[in-house]
Amino acid sequence: MCARGALSGIALLVSACGAGEDASARDEVLAESSQAISYGGHDYIFVTSWLTWDLAQAHCRAAGYELVTIDNSAEETFLQAHQSTLTVPNWWIGLNDQAQEGRFVWSGVPSTSSYSNFYPGEPNNGGGAEDCVVDRYQSPDGTVSTESWHDQPCTNRHPFVCEKGQEATTSNGSFSYSATNTNSGQQNTVTHSVTLTAGTIFTVATCGVLGASAQGDTLLRLLDPYGVEVAGNDDFGGVCGRASSISLRLLSSGSYTIVAGCYGSGSCSGVVSFRY
Template identity: 35%
Template structure:
């Protein structure tokens, strides 16, 4: 009888221990489940926030691009072409040198001043045009419209020749050479090129 009682107590203790272990495991399981659910909620929240931020970014980018396009249209009126740091207007009609310059000044620009070989090469693409260079004030002293004296020129062979008082310079392109300037009568009517600073770009 005593032996049976001892076995019964042992089984009871084992059962109680297993029950306690099960309860502890269940508690741990519930705790881990709750932690997992909280992490999932946080993940979902962060994902939604990220998606909203991406949407806002896309919207702002589209608005910025639209504003930049409008700015470009405003700062570079129709008919003007950008090259390097300047904006150029190449006329379709023909005027005298003085009329051409006045047209440019009315547009907030002036006849083009050619500063380097790259600009000369670019402008040769537009045919016979007035440039902002004249020696009308002092024969033989060529000055740009901003008052600076010419230092580097791209004159054609034997030009300028001051033939019967030709005092205004024009580009008269010739294939395969940068030397295409010629002095002409300021009263001649040809096309012209205006120049003004290009609008500052926004990146």
């Protein structure tokens, strides 16, 4: 089992822009606490920084994503599994009726999704100003806590989920490994180098990337060209369980080192896959 927080933290750096920001804010590069994973042919980023709906959408689009569209109950279950590991309620999704009251549509690419998961009595446009929708709703006083949807004022600030279709790329790679007694990735590890460019969004994982797999409690670390650890993950959680996943926008160009090991002194193995 993983000691929670021992090696956590997945950083994504993106430019945010949107209505209501001044010029300096539009140009600022934000460091967000995020988790990224692939599921069902789509890539998702779970961002735990709290933004308004419009800024959340702008943040997603700056990284080439859109606020998530939920197509069915299976996708809902996947999202909820990861939201629950981050212990935060009220996640912005792409559903909104800003253009026409009562006509809810998904932002981004037109969707034919007819799936709905509103909490009983919702949406109700409370106060006449609730035009955007959160998933995993929790009331301000905590008396209502549900995995359902709820309409909210778009100016509220919440975490959010970004989504896009997986893109074909020739810049993928993978390697197999088996290790034991790695002292949580500090010794007896397997390493792999990859040359990367600053500004690239890089994902490396034993779950959630095509070809990745894990047996046992895997652990991944990523070292920058100067040998400094820039990210690490033990248990990604959710549908990945004890498998590992790291995703971040790189700040430097050069040769990065992927370090594959196991939690504690146990044994593990798997296929480490990466994309950029």
